[in-house]
Amino acid sequence: MKFDTPLIHGRLIKRYKRFLSDILLDNGEIVVAHCTNSGSMKTCLEENAEVYLSPAKDPKRKTRYTWEMIKINNQWVGINTLHPNQIAFEAIKNNEIPELSNYDHVQREVKVGNSRIDIMAQSKDETCFIEVKNVTMKVDNNALFPDAVTTRGKKHLNELIQLKKEGLRTVMLYIIQRMDVESFGPAEAIDPEYAQTLRLAYEKGVEIIPLQVRVSPTEIRIEKKLPFHL
The missing domain is CATH 2.40.50.580 (OB fold (Dihydrolipoamide Acetyltransferase, E2P))
Incomplete structure (x- = not known):
């Protein structure tokens, strides 16, 4: 971007x-x-x-x-929470994320039930719903989410769990807007309920993709996928 x-x-x-x-x-x-x-x-x-x-x-x-x-x-840390959705949308459309490539149709803000999912990606073989979160918090060498209690974030995880039950592919995509971290995980000390729900979502088949991006005054670009721990 x-x-x-x-x-x-x-x-x-x-x-x-x-x-x-x-x-x-x-x-x-x-x-x-x-x-x-x-x-x-x-x-x-x-x-x-x-x-x-x-x-x-x-x-x-x-x-x-x-x-x-x-x-x-x-190091520059991106704090604009509006950018991760755009970064993810452009990257998926341009096949820049190997785990989320080869989709023919990519759409933002898709209504599902009583909610909206950030991105829907479709090919002839599958439909994938992707929820995107912005990550800026750092503890030691770890990027953590959330940095405050998020009932909305927990609600999104439960929505992805339900969509997965219905046979659809679901992904939690964390955009980490800083380069001084080496892994990703839930911020258990800040929001234990979110951390517990994220573990449940992963057990139920919701995929987790933490992407580190390099922020500069001219652009924000994807650097690499980070390992995660739950």
């Missing part, structure tokens, strides 16, 4: 009210940027750290900028 407009460099002053952040731009101006990440952002918040913002496309939007990434330990 390439950024279609040049990003704007600055430094983080603070994040507040979950969805807002004050940023000091290089020209000395302090601006308010929208933060799409509703989680705690544990291990990816650091005052005065370098950040990049994208300018809002809608001139009527209250916040003129969106916070895209932050530099932690000399």
Whole structure:
């Protein structure tokens, strides 16, 4: 995924009210940027750290900028939670994920029952439903999800379990937007119910694919699949 407009460099002053952040731009101006990440952002918040913002496309939007990434330990960490779905969608369409390749039809936001699944991929042989999650939390060398209790995430796992029971292929795709980790796992200490449900989903046949992506001010690209532990 390439950024279609040049990003704007600055430094983080603070994040507040979950969805807002004050940023000091290089020209000395302090601006308010929208933060799409509703989680705690544990291990990816650091005052005065370098950040990049994208300018809002809608001139009527209250916040003129969106916070895209932050530099932690000399590496960019992507914090925009809207990007993983786009990254996954483009990668599946372009056959860039070996485990999710050779699909003729790929569609986003597909209604199933009372919910919407992030991506549906179809070939003449199978239909696959894929739920995508953004991962930024790091403990030791592990990427962990979630960074806050997520009843919605647990609901998505149960939906995938049900679809698998109906004979469909189902996948949990975790997009890890940082390069300083070596494996993926559930954040048991933060949300034990999610961790338990993820283990159940895996036992029931829901596939788990953790993908590490390299974040830069010009693009976000898939680097490699990481091992996982449950």
